[in-house]
Amino acid sequence: MMKKKILAVLAAACLALTASGCGQTGSGTESGNASGGSSVSGKVVIYTSMYEDIIENMEKELEKKFPGLDVEFFQGGSGTIQSKVAAEMDSGKLGCDILMVAEPSYSLELKDAGILHPYKYAEAGKLAFDYDKDGYWYPVRICNMILAYNPEKYGKDEVATSFRDFAENAAMKGSISMSNPLTSGTAYSSVVGLLDKYGEDYFKSLNAQNVAIESGSVALTKLETGECKEIMVLEESVLKKREEENSKLEVIYPDDGSIPIVSPIMIVDEAHCANNNIAAAEAVEEYFLSPEGQKLIIDGWMYGVRSDMEEHPYDSVTLSKLLENTIPVDYEKCFRQREEIRTMFQNDVTIPG
Amino acid sequence: MEKKKRFYFDVKWLFIIAIVAFLLIFQVFPLVYLVIRAFMSGGSFSFDAFARIYSTEMNWTCVLNTLITASLSMVFGVLIAFPLAFLVGRTNLYGRKLFRTLFLMTYMVPPYVGAMAWLRLLNPKVGTLNMFLESIFGLSEAPFDIYSIGGLVWVLTTFYYPYAFITLSRAMENMDPSLEEASRISGSSPLKTLFTVTLPLMLPSIAASALLVFVAAASCYGIPSIIGAPAKIYTITTRIVDYVYVGSADGLTDATVLAVFLMVLALVILFVSNFVIGKKDYITISGKSVRPSIVDLGKWRIPITILVGLFAIVVIVIPFISVFATSFTVNMGKSVFEEGNFTLKYWETIFSRSSILKSAGNSLISSVWAASLGMVVCIIMAYLLKRTRVPGRKIPDFLITVGSGTPSVVIALALIMTMSGKFGINIYNTMWIMVIAYMIKYMLMGMRTVVSALSRVSPSLEEAAQVSGAGWLRRLKDVLFPLIVPSVVAGWFLIFMPCFYELTMSNMLYSDKTKSLGVELFLYQTYHSQQTAAALAGCILILVAVLNFVMNKLTKGRFSI
Numbered sequence: 058m059m060k061k062k063i064l065a066v067l068a069a070a071c072l073a074l075t076a077s078g079c080g081q082t083g084s085g086t087e088s089g090n091a092s093g094g095s096s097v098s099g100k101v102v103i104y105t106s107m108y109e110d111i112i113e114n115m116e117k118e119l120e121k122k123f124p125g126l127d128v129e130f131f132q133g134g135s136g137t138i139q140s141k142v143a144a145e146m147d148s149g150k151l152g153c154d155i156l157m158v159a160e161p162s163y164s165l166e167l168k169d170a171g172i173l174h175p176y177k178y179a180e181a182g183k184l185a186f187d188y189d190k191d192g193y194w195y196p197v198r199i200c201n202m203i204l205a206y207n208p209e210k211y212g213k214d215e216v217a218t219s220f221r222d223f224a225e226n227a228a229m230k231g232s233i234s235m236s237n238p239l240t241s242g243t244a245y246s247s248v249v250g251l252l253d254k255y256g257e258d259y260f261k262s263l264n265a266q267n268v269a270i271e272s273g274s275v276a277l278t279k280l281e282t283g284e285c286k287e288i289m290v291l292e293e294s295v296l297k298k299r300e301e302e303n304s305k306l307e308v309i310y311p312d313d314g315s316i317p318i319v320s321p322i323m324i325v326d327e328a329h330c331a332n333n334n335i336a337a338a339e340a341v342e343e344y345f346l347s348p349e350g351q352k353l354i355i356d357g358w359m360y361g362v363r364s365d366m367e368e369h370p371y372d373s374v375t376l377s378k379l380l381e382n383t384i385p386v387d388y389e390k391c392f393r394q395r396e397e398i399r400t401m402f403q404n405d406v407t408i409p410g
Numbered sequence: 411m412e413k414k415k416r417f418y419f420d421v422k423w424l425f426i427i428a429i430v431a432f433l434l435i436f437q438v439f440p441l442v443y444l445v446i447r448a449f450m451s452g453g454s455f456s457f458d459a460f461a462r463i464y465s466t467e468m469n470w471t472c473v474l475n476t477l478i479t480a481s482l483s484m485v486f487g488v489l490i491a492f493p494l495a496f497l498v499g500r501t502n503l504y505g506r507k508l509f510r511t512l513f514l515m516t517y518m519v520p521p522y523v524g525a526m527a528w529l530r531l532l533n534p535k536v537g538t539l540n541m542f543l544e545s546i547f548g549l550s551e552a553p554f555d556i557y558s559i560g561g562l563v564w565v566l567t568t569f570y571y572p573y574a575f576i577t578l579s580r581a582m583e584n585m586d587p588s589l590e591e592a593s594r595i596s597g598s599s600p601l602k603t604l605f606t607v608t609l610p611l612m613l614p615s616i617a618a619s620a621l622l623v624f625v626a627a628a629s630c631y632g633i634p635s636i637i638g639a640p641a642k643i644y645t646i647t648t649r650i651v652d653y654v655y656v657g658s659a660d661g662l663t664d665a666t667v668l669a670v671f672l673m674v675l676a677l678v679i680l681f682v683s684n685f686v687i688g689k690k691d692y693i694t695i696s697g698k699s700v701r702p703s704i705v706d707l708g709k710w711r712i713p714i715t716i717l718v719g720l721f722a723i724v725v726i727v728i729p730f731i732s733v734f735a736t737s738f739t740v741n742m743g744k745s746v747f748e749e750g751n752f753t754l755k756y757w758e759t760i761f762s763r764s765s766i767l768k769s770a771g772n773s774l775i776s777s778v779w780a781a782s783l784g785m786v787v788c789i790i791m792a793y794l795l796k797r798t799r800v801p802g803r804k805i806p807d808f809l810i811t812v813g814s815g816t817p818s819v820v821i822a823l824a825l826i827m828t829m830s831g832k833f834g835i836n837i838y839n840t841m842w843i844m845v846i847a848y849m850i851k852y853m854l855m856g857m858r859t860v861v862s863a864l865s866r867v868s869p870s871l872e873e874a875a876q877v878s879g880a881g882w883l884r885r886l887k888d889v890l891f892p893l894i895v896p897s898v899v900a901g902w903f904l905i906f907m908p909c910f911y912e913l914t915m916s917n918m919l920y921s922d923k924t925k926s927l928g929v930e931l932f933l934y935q936t937y938h939s940q941q942t943a944a945a946l947a948g949c950i951l952i953l954v955a956v957l958n959f960v961m962n963k964l965t966k967g968r969f970s971i
Binding site: 108109110113131132133136137140141143144145147148149150152207209210232234237239269270271272273274275278281282283284302303304305396403404407408 | 468471526530533535536636639640642644652654661662740741742743763765823826827830831832838839917918920921933935936938939940
């Protein structure tokens with residue numbers, strides 16, 4: 058096992074050297090472990106489901122940090138990325154080097170498929186969340202599923218303050234909305250968390266409430282216009298509106314717990330990656346996990362993953378406060394039972410009840 | 411003499427073979443591969459996947475919903491488009507040019523943006539139009555509910571009747587007036603002439619336009635996903651996308667299996683419409699005058715103009731105003747006129763954000779390619795269909811219709827699987843895979859326009875040129891092409907516009923270098939900011955309107971969309 062890994066690292070280093078060409082100096086030999094980003098070059102493509110505004114900001118910072126490296130982002134919902142990757146796998150090679158998707162069950166699947174590259178992050182002990190012990194994936198940002206309402210249209214006493222109430226309070230009937238777990242990884246994880254906590258009946262109740270299944274931005278607009286009283290949505294999308302548009306929409310941290318979803322970062326192995334630039338991919342991953350990179354995540358209204366950082370998103374609670382009351386998500390279950398759960402959701406929620 | 415004949419080779423075959431080969435490689439092969447994949451899901455041939463998919467009740471509901479919404483949209487679409495095309499093209503209605511432009515404008519708006527506009531106007535709780543009607547008529551509840559089959563049909567119809575309008579008005583304006591004149595001289599009223607002469611003459615075009623509306627409505631994703639899904643009304647396309655998004659290999663297979671239904675549906679419709687057209691093939695352009703007479707509406711001129719105006723206001727002006735108003739509103743929960751709620755920042759964003767400008771450039775380039783290559787294919791294939799007796803000449807037409815009837819997401823998947831190097835062609839992550847996807851999906855509009863133009867040009871004109879010694883290319887250039895040029899330009903735009911803001915396929919095919927405007931627009935619409943999306947859609951609309959105006963002026967009214 059160990060031998061294999063050494064071989065892999067060696068192979069990666071060799072490839073990186075050949076890829077970077079003769080014009081480069083020998084300073085890049087430390088490859089992945091180098092903390093300075095300036096030594097890597099070439100190109101790295103990242104598939105991600107993060108907001109475009111955040112990516113734009115990250116691109117600038119990455120350019121400063123890695124002047125010789127061309128980092129490209131491909132932005133799409135988890136559903137788009139997964140079907141794109143599935144189709145690409147059919148042809149043998151992926152179009153990216155790094156994936157930053159919504160939730161770890163997809164990492165487990167790709168690890169099983171044997172297309173991920175293991176990387177040992179030196180400061181993994183400082184991460185506040187579970188990570189893959191072999192280094193196949195690390196948490197890099199937390200997307201927090203909460204409830205939101207519009208105080209300009211309805212009082213807080215008129216809306217549900219827990220996920221349970223959200224599905225059972227008859228006054229909310231026909232006025233609630235959530236994202237589609239088929240297209241959104243965070244929505245899917247939340248469904249699994251709620252399923253473990255409340256069982257399948259929870260979704261039958263949601264159906265009886267006539268919950269609308271639609272994308273986050275459509276739901277937020279409906280919240281603004283008053284068409285929806287309350288929505289299940291990612292905290293970051295509300296915080297973003299509050300900071301950028303001075304919106305009055307408000308976050309409710311549900312009484313029965315928020316659902317923080319651990320969004321991973323992972324590297325595609327040599328055999329399947331687009332640019333054979335493992336050294337650069339490792340450097341980029343390390344950067345995202347470092348306090349410096351985490352700052353970008355937090356500026357993008359998502360929670361960071363390091364226990365040694367105090368910063369938290371605009372207008373939010375601190376990470377430690379958030380973690381006091383949460384609904385846990387079993388990602389292994391997310392992975393193993395994906396189709397059953399998705400089918401369950403389709404049957405229970407999308408068919409008129 | 412005999413020797414000469416044996417070595418005789420018509421240059422047209424070179425073109426025809428090249429295009430057929432193109433269709434075979436880039437359309438037939440990927441789609442066939444996908445179908446085979448559906449049957450071979452377990453490694454060997456089996457109907458398992460079919461049995462699984464079509465034994466699910468939910469899927470049958472989707473099939474039914476698709477059939478109902480697409481058929482109703484087709485019926486209403488043609489019922490609206492025919493009188494409008496007649497009034498605008500053949501009567502002395504006031505403001506004909508303005509109306510014509512207005513009716514085509516809907517075609518220039520991405521359906522998902524329009525669907526959002528209707529959602530804001532007609533949702534039962536706070537829909538602007540609903541509230542307005544409630545307060546005017548003192549109703550106790552909202553008169554309309556967009557979240558229903560009716561709502562879905564309404565939005566589908568308002569977005570796809572222009573397909574029929576375009577086809578029908580082209581046919582109408584090029585009709586030989588002598589038949590109608592004969593009817594009028596023999597004492598028939600204008601109305602009787604309409605029903606006994608014009609209508610029967612238009613039958614092939616009506617069938618063709620009905621087909622277009624049906625296929626477009628049945629394979630549409632944006633509208634049912636925005637209007638239908640919250641109402642739990644699912645169609646085949648939303649279901650397919652769901653299956654695709656399950657993300658597993660099985661999901662792909664299931665999607666494919668369901669997609670086969672849409673393909674079969676397109677085939678059946680094509681067969682039926684070909685049957686109708688095939689039985690009644692009129693040639694209505696002779697070598698002589700092609701200016702149809704204008705029917706005087708008499709005392710009905712003003713009332714009818716008002717009626718058409720009302721229609722335009724409801725179907726076009728109001729939703730467009732809604733889109734524009736959105737683009738200036740900070741908080742969608744308040745009126746745009748409220749203090750501090752008006753902003754230009756979304757318009758600034760679309761002109762300053764580099765990713766939007768880059769995407770617009772990408773889309774412009776790829777849709778110009780798609781429309782231009784598409785028209786070349788369409789013209790030559792239409793020629794093959796209408797001017798030769800080659801066995802199998804209907805096959806390309808058939809393929810183009812099948813392509814258009816295939817859900818975008820299926821085309822995209824098939825292309826990714828077959829065009830990324832596995833079979834020797836690797837155009838994945840380049841612009842060309844998008845150009846090809848666009849062509850497969852949207853050539854039909856161009857093809858129909860050219861075919862209907864061709865079928866209205868009598869071959870005698872070409873025969874005259876041939877007798878005078880003109881070769882095939884020369885005949886095409888000097889005789890046929892000038893006669894059908896307005897249709898060709900129209901067809902070009904009909905391919906160009908939907909490609910320009912195409913979403914579903916671009917969404918799966920784009921790479922960082924080839925991100926398209928549609929993807930950008932949809933991301934803003936569903937992910938970042940609806941207001942920015944509205945500004946972007948408004949901007950596209952203005953651009954198209956200006957372009958149309960300039961073209962119209964430059965060519966003295968010969969070309970307009």
